[in-house]
Amino acid sequence: MNAPTLLLLNGRVFAGRAEGVHEAVAIAGDRVAALGTTREIAALAGAGTRTIDLGGRLATPGLIDAHMHLLPLGLTMVELDLTPQAATSLDALLARVAERAAALPTGAWLLARGWDQGRLDVGRPPTRDELDRAAPDNPAYVVRACGHVAICNSAALRLAGLDEASVAPQGGFIERDAAGRLTGLLAETARDPVRAAMPEPSRAELVDAIERAGRACLAHGIVGVMDAAVGMRAGLAELSAYDAAHDAGRLPVRVSQCLLGGPGGIAEAAWEAGFRPGRGDARLMAKQVKIFTDGSAGGRTAAMSAPYRGVPETRGLLSLTDDEMRAYTRRYHDQGWQLAVHAIGDAAIEQTLDAMEAALAHAPDPDRRHRIEHCGFARPDQTARMARLGIEPVPQPVFLHDFGDLYVDVLGEDRALSSYPTRGWIEAGLHPAASSDAPVCALDPLLSLAAMMTRRTRTGGVMDARERVSPETALAAFTEFGAWVEKAETTRGRLAPGMLADVAVFGHDFLAEPDAVRETRCVLTILDGAIVHDGR
Structure with missing residues (x-):
């Protein structure tokens, strides 16, 4: 040697x-x-x-962050921070919005992220009218921590062409008050017209964002990530920005590109442009296609088989019909992609498993390792089905800390406490690859490691102590399992010779x-x- x-x-x-x-x-x-x-x-x-x-x-x-949003993280690092650490009250939140608006040119978009109604003193999000007063001369788009719900002021709604006559699309929700007036709250696909009205970032801004977020990863010991929805913010331009960052030596970490598929995605256009599974090299490679099936549990948009607590009319939202989900899944499976499907509620997980099982029956591939991203409220029978089909969960243990108390509020203890069952998945023979979902939650992997080891929420509650794992197993979820779900276990995730x-x-x-x-x-x-x- x-x-x-x-x-x-x-x-x-x-x-x-x-x-x-x-x-x-x-x-x-x-x-x-x-x-x-x-x-x-x-x-x-x-x-x-x-x-x-x-x-x-x-x-x-x-460490390998198996599900995060590298490019969006880099963009949000220069947006207005409205996380609970920055704004603990509604007044503080609105004051931060007003301060940022005063520093912007008239008409420039005010983009902010991080509010959580469960952490605000009033127990609700800001309203359209409150944002109008805080940012009277700028369209404002203020995203919830989960990334699935946003509040818009009147200027943003007007630029998006949304008014009281607007109808929510499949998988979307437009909130109205008792008089039928828009409150400014939009969920899931209902946000698409607002995002389409925003100016797209330039190539230079996208490359800067990639490098900025990649360097932040390295500071936390993260050397590899999956960018879980490339194309979500700037369409196909994100693919060329990644190529430009790589060619310029400005891609600090290994990146697995997961192309956004389904309605509004780029997977079809990328395929037509010649993108194929495995395009790239060890630093940057196209591997997965993502489909959204539902939203977030905290936002009551994750699709559940039973109603949310206290709101019997609400079971969340399915982004696609069963037929649409089967068609998209089979298309991407037949093209050779690894599927990475966002499914949080058990109804969405069921729809996903049905579609994946049908695709695998049509074109068997025992080692494709399709993935269910988040997979938070999988039932035991669904875990067993995943193990039988070789479908892996990719959870975010930090959700237990950040959102666990809210899960109990919106679902009750019986359904909430056993969510994100790391030990149960491992005992079933699965490889739950831990991740942050940044910028939904903080990038710091130590938060997820602690959550797997303690199952403690922000207020000290315990989310089913039977699901706790050892420090060694928690580390494996951020290393070995992250490599496994990318089919890279022979080269990464362990410190063995070679x-x-x-x-x-x-x-x-x-x-x-x-x-x-x-x-x-x-x-x-x-x-x-x-x-x-x-x-x-």
Whole structure:
């Protein structure tokens, strides 16, 4: 063996569930060369070998965020922040909107994101009239934390051509008050006319967003992501922006492109333009197509088989009819894509499983590994069906922390507490790949790791303690399982010899001290054997 290029010594190296924990790791070029004790690995050093003393810190495989929105995250990083951390009351929220509006040119769009009615002091979202007063000279589009519901002011509604005579499309909802006047709240597909009225970001803005969000990932130890709906914000221009970022050396992380399919998506146009599954290289590759089937549980738009608590007329929204869902699923399956279907409620999961099973029966592919994104309220019979069909869940454990209390409010304990059942999925033989869904939730993977380990909500409640997992299993969900659902388990997700040298180093060893997971941070990130983030 040639002398290693980099040694990480005197630490705790979690190499994988099967590989266990070691003291040190040797890296040669872009590959893991050896694992062992500090003495064994130090003995491999050559004249040009760089050595880093971990000082007892925890090193893990580089993290994989299996479902997030890299390009939209980069764009929202420069939009107005209305998360509960920034605006804890309605008055504070409106004051932030007014402050941003005052700094904008007349007529420029005011884009904001992050409000959650369950975290506001008034227990409701802002209204159209309140946004009119805060931003009288600018169209305002203010998105809920989940990304599925938005409030618009009058200027935004007018530019979108929406008024009291407008009819909500399939899978959408337009809220009206008792007098029939629009409140400004739009859900799911009803938001499409507003988004179509917004000016599209320039190529330079899109590339900047990709790089900005990618660097943020590296600071958290995340080396690979799936961008879960490429084309959602700027259509086909997003594909060319990704190519431009890659060609210019401005793509900081590995990206699996999941093209937005279904109504309003780009999958058909991309296919006509020559995009095929596997287009790209190890840094940027087209792999999946996404279909939306429902919305969010917190917004009461996730499609459920039983009504939401206290509103017997509401069971959420299905974005597609059963026939439409089967047709889209079969088309993308026959084209060779891996399906990544957004389905949160059990009714949406059922529709998805029916469509996937029909497609697999028509064109069998036992190792396609179609995915259900979120999959939050899967019933036990649906979990068993997924295991039989080889369909994997891709959940966001951080939802338990951020939205768990709200789930209990809108669904009741019997249905809410067992949501996102990491342990149950693993025991069924599945590989639940953890993710953040950023910018829906914070990018920080430690929040999801803590949520899997504790199942605690923001207020300290516990969402079914039987679903807790060990720190090692939580790490596997962010490493091995993330590689598995992308069919990359032979090259990524573990620190075995011959695997890609992607490593994250954390300031505290939360394998030994699980309670320290929320207090730690990533201090070093290595991608392809090169240090790409150093926060020591």
